[in-house]
Every structure is written in structure tokens, then in C-alpha cells.
Amino acid sequence: MKNxxxxxxxxxxxxxxxxxxxxxxxxxxxxxxxxxxxxxxGWNQQGVDGAKAAAKxxxxxxxxxxxxxxxxxxxxLRELAEGGASLMIAHASGYNTAAPEIxxxxxxxxxxxxxxxxxxxxxxADYTLSGHEGAYLAGRMAAMMSRTKAVGIVVSGxxxxxxxxxxxxxxxxxxxxxxxxxxxxxxxxxxxxxAAGGKRVTESVIxxxxxxxxxxxxxxxxxxxxxxxxTKATDGGKVYxxxxxxxxxxxxxxxxxxxxxxxIEPVYAAMIEDLKNDTFGTxxxxxxxxxxxxxxxxxxxxxxxxxxxxxxxxxxxxxxxIKVEPIxxxxxxxxxxxxxxx
Amino acid sequence: MSxxxxxxxxxxxxxxxxxxxxxxxxxGLGEQMSEKSGVLNIGIEGMMLMGAYTGFLGAYLTNSxxxxxxxxxxxxxxxxxxxxILCVRHGLNQIVIGIGLTLGCEGLTALLHHFQFxxxxxxxxxxxxxxxxxxxxxxxxxxxxxxxxxxVYIAVLLVFVATFIYRRTQLGLNxxxxxxxPAALDVSxxxxxxxxxxxxxxTGTLAGLGGAxxxxxxxxxxxxxxTNGAGFLGIVLAMLARGRPVWVLIGAMVFGIxxxxxTALQVAGINIPTDLIQMIPFLAVMAMLIMFxxxxxxxAALGIPYERGAR
Numbered sequence: 001m002k003n004x005x006x007x008x009x010x011x012x013x014x015x016x017x018x019x020x021x022x023x024x025x026x027x028x029x030x031x032x033x034x035x036x037x038x039x040x041x042g043w044n045q046q047g048v049d050g051a052k053a054a055a056k057x058x059x060x061x062x063x064x065x066x067x068x069x070x071x072x073x074x075x076x077l078r079e080l081a082e083g084g085a086s087l088m089i090a091h092a093s094g095y096n097t098a099a100p101e102i103x104x105x106x107x108x109x110x111x112x113x114x115x116x117x118x119x120x121x122x123x124x125a126d127y128t129l130s131g132h133e134g135a136y137l138a139g140r141m142a143a144m145m146s147r148t149k150a151v152g153i154v155v156s157g158x159x160x161x162x163x164x165x166x167x168x169x170x171x172x173x174x175x176x177x178x179x180x181x182x183x184x185x186x187x188x189x190x191x192x193x194x195a196a197g198g199k200r201v202t203e204s205v206i207x208x209x210x211x212x213x214x215x216x217x218x219x220x221x222x223x224x225x226x227x228x229x230x231t232k233a234t235d236g237g238k239v240y241x242x243x244x245x246x247x248x249x250x251x252x253x254x255x256x257x258x259x260x261x262x263x264i265e266p267v268y269a270a271m272i273e274d275l276k277n278d279t280f281g282t283x284x285x286x287x288x289x290x291x292x293x294x295x296x297x298x299x300x301x302x303x304x305x306x307x308x309x310x311x312x313x314x315x316x317x318x319x320x321x322i323k324v325e326p327i328x329x330x331x332x333x334x335x336x337x338x339x340x341x342x
Numbered sequence: 343m344s345x346x347x348x349x350x351x352x353x354x355x356x357x358x359x360x361x362x363x364x365x366x367x368x369x370g371l372g373e374q375m376s377e378k379s380g381v382l383n384i385g386i387e388g389m390m391l392m393g394a395y396t397g398f399l400g401a402y403l404t405n406s407x408x409x410x411x412x413x414x415x416x417x418x419x420x421x422x423x424x425x426x427i428l429c430v431r432h433g434l435n436q437i438v439i440g441i442g443l444t445l446g447c448e449g450l451t452a453l454l455h456h457f458q459f460x461x462x463x464x465x466x467x468x469x470x471x472x473x474x475x476x477x478x479x480x481x482x483x484x485x486x487x488x489x490x491x492x493x494v495y496i497a498v499l500l501v502f503v504a505t506f507i508y509r510r511t512q513l514g515l516n517x518x519x520x521x522x523x524p525a526a527l528d529v530s531x532x533x534x535x536x537x538x539x540x541x542x543x544x545t546g547t548l549a550g551l552g553g554a555x556x557x558x559x560x561x562x563x564x565x566x567x568x569t570n571g572a573g574f575l576g577i578v579l580a581m582l583a584r585g586r587p588v589w590v591l592i593g594a595m596v597f598g599i600x601x602x603x604x605t606a607l608q609v610a611g612i613n614i615p616t617d618l619i620q621m622i623p624f625l626a627v628m629a630m631l632i633m634f635x636x637x638x639x640x641x642a643a644l645g646i647p648y649e650r651g652a653r
Binding site: 037039040069070158184185186188191193194195196199200203204205206207208209219222223226229230250330331337 | 357462
């Protein structure tokens, strides 16, 4: 009888251990795929750095497949899946069709951007992030500092993440000074690496009067930066650049005013946890000012009094005294620009 | 809205149109020569990309834009040598090799950029323009068309050089025959392979120069995939222009002006979908060239490898 009780208890304990192991997915490695090199001081670098940091914190391996371009990444996804990746992060909106297909085909979970409707429990998660709170602060700051009373927004596409920042930037400008014009221009339908286009469009926006450019692009943002560095504003003075996502300070020549910096590590860390807890693909992720996953870069070009005002505004946004709602639809963004201009 | 459309703004738009048009013009002229000789050069995007990289590298290392243009042309030329060996000499499929060359150049230039520039992203200083007296003082048009870099004027001059070659020289006739009836050219004692090789090498040189212009003047920086399909647009322009260099120029300029028009419409705050606005350049070029260029035809032997004695 005693042996029977011991063996039964052992069996129950062993079953419990095995079952818990079966329910909690084992996460051994995460892979991230980026269209450009993870050294662009922007979207790609923040993604790669975030994935590495999250993997390190979780004690797992990070696999980086970078510079894949904007074409078909199915072969790379299959290779990574066959290589044993527990999660594949498809870090480009252009990958959000191929990645869910490969997830279905291989059974390896994927994380995509800009397509929340593709979410599927255990298989596909979306991390369409919005830096609208930071962009709003950037807009307030730009309106405070513009000499020509005109600021520009130049984007190399209209994915939801950038739309929300464009809209919030314009709202911030108008909230600070309704007399400041907001000039909005898109380089191309998906001109993410079009540095020449970025320079050309930014030069036109500067010629239209803007002396501060809020630029959103991957490789094309270097063209915007080049335009800012080589073109004078209509008042003959310097033009400044506000970047997004990354920190271009190391390559700045004195024209970088600020940047809406994203820290994506908490998002990837949450995904790893969700995989372990079997909740992957059931929730959305966000970044914000409150936990510093979103912040505005302080550069020497920002006067101390302006920075102090911006910090006060930051507290107001965090406390909810100022409400900034994200706008993801391109049509709404453009309508907002028209309204803002008039 | 009207206060936005100042002379300075309109000049900047036209200046941008010219800057966008020049790489397309150079690539289009090159592709046109290749197609005239019977070689469909799909690899021109890769040649442009290599030219952009080597052109930027040359200019950055020597602080000389002209040296950069030279290295850019050489970069494109080297890639076109592969096309000559595989497609002209060995008669392999021109489309497959062209795609392979483009993909290879995308990968190689991205890799080289990664090792050399991906931490520093060096930028070139603004290029000094060549100012044409009197004409450059014309409001709006003057600063846009007559305060450009010297290479812009050379690119326009090349249109007339190409026209002269095609219409008035033996070389032009040989190129035409190599594309239309290569066997007849062969019978007349002219080496078809050599004629086609010359055309492909010229294409690579011009495409490389276009890429170098794009990186050194258009952007002032090299980033991976910078050409963003400009080479393919050059193919479209060459095919629609159907053998007439001046139509390549007109098509490239229409494309550039329409690109600037899209910026103008957006800056004016016209609230229609950006995707629609950005279709304008493509639609305009196709409509114009189909309407006015339809009488000319593409070479009969385009894309067909020449094999001596084959029936």
C-alpha cells in the first residue's frame, strides 16, 4: 500500500511537471530580419539592438538577419525556421504578408508590424508601435524654435507608425503656435532607401519656408539630413533636423535638433514572455513617455529654456493633462495637415 | 497656399526635377544603345548601383567629384563586362543574367557599405554649380536649369551625340544592324559580338555615371539600394523612346518634373491620396511616350543571342 501511494504520488508530480512543460513554450532563440543594416541610427538599428538586449536579458540567443532589402524574405524566414528560431521578428512593414505565411507553413511564431488584423494566437503577433507622444513634444519644440514660422514633415512612406508621429507632430506645432505652418511631403510610396529623393523633397520643403524638418525615413533620412546640412532656410539661417526612432548624434554636424527615440527592447521582452505564457498573438504592444521607452533626444542645439518647457509638457502628457491620441490612417493625417495649414 | 509658391520654391522644384532626371537620362541613353544592338540589359539597375557606390567612394576618398564620376563610370563598366562575357560572348539568357547582376550588385554594395560606411555615414559637401551667365538670371527657370553641375550639361549634350552616332555614323548603322539583322551585319564583315560588346560596355559606363551622379550630387551620400529602381525606369524610358535619344531626354524630364509636381501638390496641402499623386510621373511618361513614340519599333533581334551560322 505504501509503495502504491508513493508511486501514485510520484506519477502525479511527474505528470504535473511534464504537463507544465508542455503548456509553456520553450524559447531558445529569437531571430530578427531587417531590410537595411542594423547600423542606420534608426529603425533597423533600434530593432536589432532591442532584439539583442531582450534576448540577452532572457538568456537566449539572438539571430540577426540584416540588410535583406524590401523584396521577398520567404527563403530567409524558412532558413531561420529550419535553423530552430523560436520567434522570428519581421522588422519591416513590407514583410507583413510573407511572415504570417511562413508562420503557418513552419509553425514558428512571427512578429510583424503595421498589420494588427493578421494577429493569430500562438502564431502571429503585431507590434505596430506609435511614438506619437514623443512626436507631439517634438512639434511643440519645433514651433517654439522656428524662426520662419514654418516647419516641414518629410516622410519616405506612410506606414501607420509614421502616420501617427506625423499627425502628433502637427498637433504639437499647432498647440504651441497656431500661426506656424506645417508643410507635409511624402517622398514616394515606399521610398525607404531613396536618399536622393529624401534630399530632393527636403530641399523643396525648405524652399517653401520650413526651417525645421521632422524627417521619417530609413536610408532616405540621410538624404534629408544632407539637404538640411547643405541648404539655407529662406531667412538665410540654419535649418535643423528632427529625427525619429534612433540617435544620429554620432554622425551629426550640428544640424540635429532632436530625435523621437524608441526603445523596442521592452516590446521584444514582452513577446518572449508571451511565448512562454502561451499568450503570444493575443495582445498589442506599446511604447510611451511614462516608462522612457519613448523619449526626446536632448542636443546642444536645444536652448535650456526650451528644453525645460518641453520637460514640463512631457509631465503633462504622462499625467494625462495633455491627451495625444494616435492617428494611424494616412487619409486622416493628410486631412489633418490641410486643416492645420488653414 | 499661394504664399508658398514663391520663385525660390518653384526654382527648387524645377532644380529637383533636373536632379532626378539626369540619372534616368544617362541610364536610359545607355539602355537605348544596348537595345539598339540587340541586348536587353536588365542588369542596368545593378550597374547603376555599383556606379553609385564606386562613384561615392572615389569622390569621398579624393574629395573630387570628377574623380568620383570617373570611378562611378568604371564601376558600371566592370559590371557590364560580366554581361558581355555571359550574354554576348556565351549567349546566356539576358534576362536571367541581368536579374542576377542586379541582385549581386545589391548584395555586394550593401556589404561593402556595411564594412566601410555603416558607422560613419559620410556625406559629401554641396557641389559647385556651373553658372551660365545671363540665362541663370531668368526668374525661376534660370536657377533651375542654368545653375547646375557641369555633368548635367554634358548629359544633355550626350543626347545629341547619340543622335548623331545613330543617324550619321557607321557605328550607328552597325549598332542598328546588330539589333535588327545581326546575320546580315556578320555577312558584311563586321563583328557582331564586338559591336554588341561595345554597346553593352557603353551602357555600363553611362549607367555607372548616372549612379555616381545620383549618389554624389542627388543625395550627397551612398546608402544601400540607393538607386531604388532608377535603372528599371531607365529601361522603361529606353523601350518607350524606341531608339530616339531625344525622347529619352524628354521622358526623363517629364518624369522629373512630375516628381516635383507631386511634391508641389503635397506641399500645397491637396488632400488626395498620396499614392494617387505619386502615380503621376509614371502615368505621364507612359502616356506621352506611347502617344508620340509609337511609330518607331524595337529591334527585331532584341534579347536574342547571336550565334554565327545558326538558322
